[in-house]
Amino acid sequence: MTQNPNSVAGRSLDRADARLRNDEGLGGALRAFWDRVRSGDLGMIPVAVGLVLIAIVFSTLNPVFLRPGNLSNLLYDCATTGIISLGIVCVLLLGEIDLSVGSMSGLASALLGVLWINNGWPVAGAILLALVMGAAVGAIYATLFNRVGMPSFVATLSGLLALLGLQLYLLGTTGSINLPFDLALVRFGQNLYMPNWLSFLLALLPGAVILYTGLGARRRRQAANLSAGSLSVLVVKATVLTVALLFVVWYLAQGRGVPWMFALFVLLVVVMEYAFTRTKWGRSMFAVGGNREAARRAGINVRRIYLSAFVLCSTLAALGGVLSAARLGSSSQQAGSGDVNLNAIAAAVIGGTSLFGGRGSAYSALLGIIVIQAISNGLTLLNLSSSLRYMILGGVLALAVIVDSLARRSRASHGR
Amino acid sequence: MSDVSLAQAPRRPTRSGPRGEPVISLRNVSKNFGAVSALTDIELDVHAGEVVALVGDNGAGKSTLVKVLAGVHQPSSGTIRFMGREVALGSPSAALDMGIATVFQDLALCENLDVVANIFLGREKDPWQLDEVAMETRSWQLLNELAARIPSVREPVASLSGGQRQTVAIARSLLLEPKLIMLDEPTAALGVAQTAEVLNLIERVRDKGLGVIVISHNMDDVRAVADRIVVLRLGRNNGVFTPADSQHDLIAAITGASENSVSRREGRLAAAQEGLA
Numbered sequence: 001m002t003q004n005p006n007s008v009a010g011r012s013l014d015r016a017d018a019r020l021r022n023d024e025g026l027g028g029a030l031r032a033f034w035d036r037v038r039s040g041d042l043g044m045i046p047v048a049v050g051l052v053l054i055a056i057v058f059s060t061l062n063p064v065f066l067r068p069g070n071l072s073n074l075l076y077d078c079a080t081t082g083i084i085s086l087g088i089v090c091v092l093l094l095g096e097i098d099l100s101v102g103s104m105s106g107l108a109s110a111l112l113g114v115l116w117i118n119n120g121w122p123v124a125g126a127i128l129l130a131l132v133m134g135a136a137v138g139a140i141y142a143t144l145f146n147r148v149g150m151p152s153f154v155a156t157l158s159g160l161l162a163l164l165g166l167q168l169y170l171l172g173t174t175g176s177i178n179l180p181f182d183l184a185l186v187r188f189g190q191n192l193y194m195p196n197w198l199s200f201l202l203a204l205l206p207g208a209v210i211l212y213t214g215l216g217a218r219r220r221r222q223a224a225n226l227s228a229g230s231l232s233v234l235v236v237k238a239t240v241l242t243v244a245l246l247f248v249v250w251y252l253a254q255g256r257g258v259p260w261m262f263a264l265f266v267l268l269v270v271v272m273e274y275a276f277t278r279t280k281w282g283r284s285m286f287a288v289g290g291n292r293e294a295a296r297r298a299g300i301n302v303r304r305i306y307l308s309a310f311v312l313c314s315t316l317a318a319l320g321g322v323l324s325a326a327r328l329g330s331s332s333q334q335a336g337s338g339d340v341n342l343n344a345i346a347a348a349v350i351g352g353t354s355l356f357g358g359r360g361s362a363y364s365a366l367l368g369i370i371v372i373q374a375i376s377n378g379l380t381l382l383n384l385s386s387s388l389r390y391m392i393l394g395g396v397l398a399l400a401v402i403v404d405s406l407a408r409r410s411r412a413s414h415g416r
Numbered sequence: 417m418s419d420v421s422l423a424q425a426p427r428r429p430t431r432s433g434p435r436g437e438p439v440i441s442l443r444n445v446s447k448n449f450g451a452v453s454a455l456t457d458i459e460l461d462v463h464a465g466e467v468v469a470l471v472g473d474n475g476a477g478k479s480t481l482v483k484v485l486a487g488v489h490q491p492s493s494g495t496i497r498f499m500g501r502e503v504a505l506g507s508p509s510a511a512l513d514m515g516i517a518t519v520f521q522d523l524a525l526c527e528n529l530d531v532v533a534n535i536f537l538g539r540e541k542d543p544w545q546l547d548e549v550a551m552e553t554r555s556w557q558l559l560n561e562l563a564a565r566i567p568s569v570r571e572p573v574a575s576l577s578g579g580q581r582q583t584v585a586i587a588r589s590l591l592l593e594p595k596l597i598m599l600d601e602p603t604a605a606l607g608v609a610q611t612a613e614v615l616n617l618i619e620r621v622r623d624k625g626l627g628v629i630v631i632s633h634n635m636d637d638v639r640a641v642a643d644r645i646v647v648l649r650l651g652r653n654n655g656v657f658t659p660a661d662s663q664h665d666l667i668a669a670i671t672g673a674s675e676n677s678v679s680r681r682e683g684r685l686a687a688a689q690e691g692l693a
């Protein structure tokens with residue numbers, strides 16, 4: 001084997017190049033992080049800054065905002081739209097869009113009410129049919145996109161109207177169906193909280209997992225003569241995360257605790273993040289979003305990737321619709337209308353998923369929706385009319401897209 | 417320093433001419449698109465450890481020939497023998513599985529993914545739990561075999577220079593251990609130093625015992641790296657040259673006449689030189 005002319009003896013395989021700066025330990029990790037930020041790879045920073053600002057502004061205007069009870073309430077709102085936003089992340093990764101997620105969620109909630117309450121279906125059957133409906137709608141979008149070449153923007157825009165029409169048709173003249181309050185699904189959507197011991201235990205889990213997988217990865221990398229990340233960085237990361245989560249759980253436990261529905265949302269986020277980063281499917285998603293032709297030539301079935309993304313998006317939208325019906329205790333004509341669509345898309349973008357494809361993560365849905373719902377919740381607490389709320393949320397979305405575009409330009413000029 | 421040892425070694429140990437059975441051998445290959453015959457009775461041999469340059473003017477059929485070998489187009493007639501057996505290159509994946517790798521001019525890299533992800537794109541290890549360590553180790557192995565100048569394989573490809581991207585594309589094509597590798601305009605749009613690096617890369621691939629086909633418009637690059645130069649003109653073979661042959665003959669074969677705009681320009685310049693002297 002030819003030796004690399006630039007290699008320095010005694011260094012591991014991936015750190016052998018003499019021109020490579022060796023970022024070791026905590027200081028190195030911080031420096032690498034700063035380099036990334038300067039080159040336009042902002043990651044979670046806009047969200048963190050935004051949340052701190054929101055907390056300061058709204059809690060000074062109305063101290064109720066930061067009370068544990070209000071925050072638990074906020075997490076309920078996050079879960080429903082957040083799940084829809086998770087689906088949006090899938091299509092955004094491909095550089096596509098689904099504008100009909102609001103209507104899809106409304107249709108799902110109408111299906112739930114009509115089948116379950118009016119027609120006496122078992123609740124599981126009604127939920128399943130709503131999800132299947134979502135998958136079918138996603139498959140239609142994908143077919144229109146793959147076979148006819150219809151831009152997803154147009155296909156889903158027409159879907160927005162068609163699905164809304166179907167929702168109104170199903171609900172008929174009554175306009176809304178109330179779901180009985182004593183049923184498990186509605187309790188799940190309104191006041192089912194985790195026992196405190198369980199939420200504390202679960203708060204320890206992410207740190208433990210990071211430590212465990214991190215140590216395993218270090219061992220394997222060292223065995224393969226690759227540089228292993230510094231141990232101190234790993235420990236600090238796990239510790240900071242655990243302390244932060246324990247604090248959040250402790251604070252929420254002062255009120256009613258962590259809603260089960262939010263736990264479900266977080267679970268879905270973690271599963272999707274694993275799928276995005278650690279599976280061949282996820283890698284193919286990023287590849288198609290980055291360079292469709294390159295992905296096709298690499299033997300990736302591009303059409304199937306588009307199909308999977310659209311189906312996932314609409315199915316998650318349907319799931320979000322079912323949960324929001326449970327949250328509201330009714331299936332109504334208003335479900336899924338108004339700002340649901342925009343909130344779901346804005347959350348993904350604010351969280352750091354690029355509108356231009358090939359860049360993003362499942363966590364962006366989680367963080368973005370917390371920002372959106374915090375603003376929405378804070379404005380509601382201030383008794384502002386929805387006219388002002390819409391204007392402010394519209395401005396926030398515009399700001400998020402501006403940040404995304406500027407960061408993209410900066411990345412291009414820094415070669416990233 | 418391997419650069420020094422390369423320079424001191426006999427410059428071209430493999431330039432002793434074709435040896436043994438060719439890796440790929442085309443006989444009377446023709447390709448028609450309706451009434452247009454893009455290729456007519458093409459003959460081409462590429463041996464192991466040999467760089468064959470394919471040159472010709474625009475529309476000479478170079479790209480069509482490469483696409484036939486890559487399995488994108490199927491020939492209308494003629495035979496292709498690969499590793500001594502007659503084969504049908506029915507599809508790009510069939511050609512790839514057989515051991516014919518192609519690096520297209522636009523490289524087809526995903527700029528948002530890192531080097532490892534690009535090298536293993538579509539061929540990841542363990543689809544349900546990607547084996548990043550194994551893929552990274554193999555990537556370094558491939559890159560080191562090419563003595564490549566890639567500082568880090570965990571940077572997105574967007575941060576790499578043109579020459580480095582070419583290196584990644586070539587490393588990716590070597591992943592499946594092909595017998596023949598085709599490079600379409602590998603030095604187009606590269607700077608002087610980067611061009612030299614890519615030419616080094618081509619020589620290293622050749623020294624690994626692969627057959628190499630290079631398409632290029634740049635006669636200097638072709639002369640620098642090729643063992644044989646196959647000229648196509650209007651879809652037909654128009655002579656085989658070695659880098660030792662005169663530029664004049666080569667240009668004449670490419671343009672199809674000894675009297676052409678290139679030779680007229682050279683004649684005029686030479687006359688001007690004499691006039692000055």
